[in-house]
Amino acid sequence: MRVALLGTAAGGGFPQWNCACALCAAARDGKLPARTQECVAVSGNARDWWLLNASPDIRTQLIAAPVLAPGPGPRDTPVRGVLLTDAEADHVMGLTILRGGADLTVYAPPAVLATLAPLRGMLDRYAPWVWADSLAEGGFVLSGGLVVTAHPIGSKIPKYVSGAAEDTRWVTAYRIEDLATGGVLVYAPCVARWTPALDGLLTTADCVLLDGTFYAADEMGGAVRAPAGQAAMGHLPVSGAQGSLAALARHPRVRRIYTHLNNTNPLLDPDSEARARVTETGVEVLEDGAEVAL
Numbered sequence: 367m368r369v370a371l372l373g374t375a376a377g378g379g380f381p382q383w384n385c386a387c388a389l390c391a392a393a394r395d396g397k398l399p400a401r402t403q404e405c406v407a408v409s410g411n412a413r414d415w416w417l418l419n420a421s422p423d424i425r426t427q428l429i430a431a432p433v434l435a436p437g438p439g440p441r442d443t444p445v446r447g448v449l450l451t452d453a454e455a456d457h458v459m460g461l462t463i464l465r466g467g468a469d470l471t472v473y474a475p476p477a478v479l480a481t482l483a484p485l486r487g488m489l490d491r492y493a494p495w496v497w498a499d500s501l502a503e504g505g506f507v508l509s510g511g512l513v514v515t516a517h518p519i520g521s522k523i524p525k526y527v528s529g530a531a532e533d534t535r536w537v538t539a540y541r542i543e544d545l546a547t548g549g550v551l552v553y554a555p556c557v558a559r560w561t562p563a564l565d566g567l568l569t570t571a572d573c574v575l576l577d578g579t580f581y582a583a584d585e586m587g588g589a590v591r592a593p594a595g596q597a598a599m600g601h602l603p604v605s606g607a608q609g610s611l612a613a614l615a616r617h618p619r620v621r622r623i624y625t626h627l628n629n630t631n632p633l634l635d636p637d638s639e640a641r642a643r644v645t646e647t648g649v650e651v652l653e654d655g656a657e658v659a660l
Contacts, residue, residue: 367512367544368409369551369573369658370434372417372427373402376579376628377456379423389634398634401654402427403456404555404626406575407434409444410544414510417448418540418553420460430655446509447471449500449516452537452556453478453524461485466492473500475516477533481524501535511545517567520558522600537600541567549660551575555626558600560613568617572660576610577601578624578633578651581640585630601626604633604644614649621658622649 373379380401381390392398403421415434421427428434428445436443447470450457458478462485464470474482476499486497498506505515520537523530539554550571554564557577568574579601580586603609604624614622624644627633632640633651641651 367542367547367549367551367660368412368433369575369660370407370431371575371623371625371652371654371656371658372405372407372431373421373423374625374627374652374654375401375403376626377403377454378629379403380627380629380634382629385629387630389632390629392635399653401627401634405460406553406625407431407445408512408542408551409433410508410510410512410546413444414446414508415444416446416508416510416512417460419451419457419555420448420464421456422459422463424460424463427654441468443467445470447473447496449514449540450474450478451540451553452520452522453481453527454522454556455524455526457555458482458485461489465489467495468493469495471496471498473498473506473514473516475499475501475518475535475538477530477536481527481530500538500540513543513545515541517541517563519554519561519564520556520600522556522558539564539567541570544660547660549573551658551660556600557602557610559602560608560610565613565616568620571617571620573621573623573658574614574617575623575625576614577626578604578610578631579626579628581605581631581633585632586628601628604631605640611644611647611649615647618648623658624649624651627651
């Protein structure tokens with residue numbers, strides 16, 4: 367299985383358009399690499415590629431990845447569809463860029479499919495897509511030889527959604543297994559709290575792409591505050607006794623990679639103390655365009 371990190375930043379990207387913090391200023395000055403909004407592509411045969419979430423930056427990301435280039439026909443594309451983990455704007459707005467793509471399939475939890483009903487109607491007018499329940503019993507098989515199961519891990523409802531029913535399945539993680547190699551990827555870019563279910567998923571994984579949005583719960587100052595070890599804006603911080611880094615220490619055999627980094631996160635700076643601490647534990651922070659083979 368090939369795993370391409372098309373984007374690794376949280377919503378708004380890095381630098382964020384309306385932010386003058388030290389990290390964003392350094393990125394504008396070329397001292398830190400810029401990052402597009404989080405999105406991944408996976409393939410089991412290097413011909414059929416599936417997107418994990420669809421960021422607003424998807425056009426730029428697809429153009430920057432030679433393996434995702436169109437052809438040989440005028441409208442041929444190796445992109446077969448999208449697996450959505452949630453309904454957050456920075457994970458679904460890229461679907462509008464893909465409009466008109468023929469024979470695409472989008473997998474998502476039922477609550478997400480329902481929320482996207484108006485958008486689905488608009489997109490299907492360009493080219494009918496298949497919209498499938500990612501939580502269907504038994505999982506599903508993707509072209510290219512990948513077997514996928516979705517696992518509910520959160521109930522975070524996007525801010526733009528009003529009047530939605532409570533549902534513990536708003537946010538999912540995906541376990542993706544390559545039938546040819548046996549390699550297993552766990553993809554969880556939105557984690558509000560660590561659960562035994564996540565530990566269980568990681569015991570079967572070779573690699574995990576994990577929510578690294580905030581290094582510390584209070585790093586956004588007065589804008590967002592949360593007690594240590596608890597989720598800020600629905601994202602478990604990296605640091606702290608109950609943070610994700612401590613949980614990842616229980617899985618040293620797994621290749622562990624943080625993604626979905628907020629523009630306030632010191633992990634964006636390779637020379638920061640935060641990056642040094644994470645690196646010392648064997649956890650990685652990769653740049654846009656990086657690839658992993660499983």
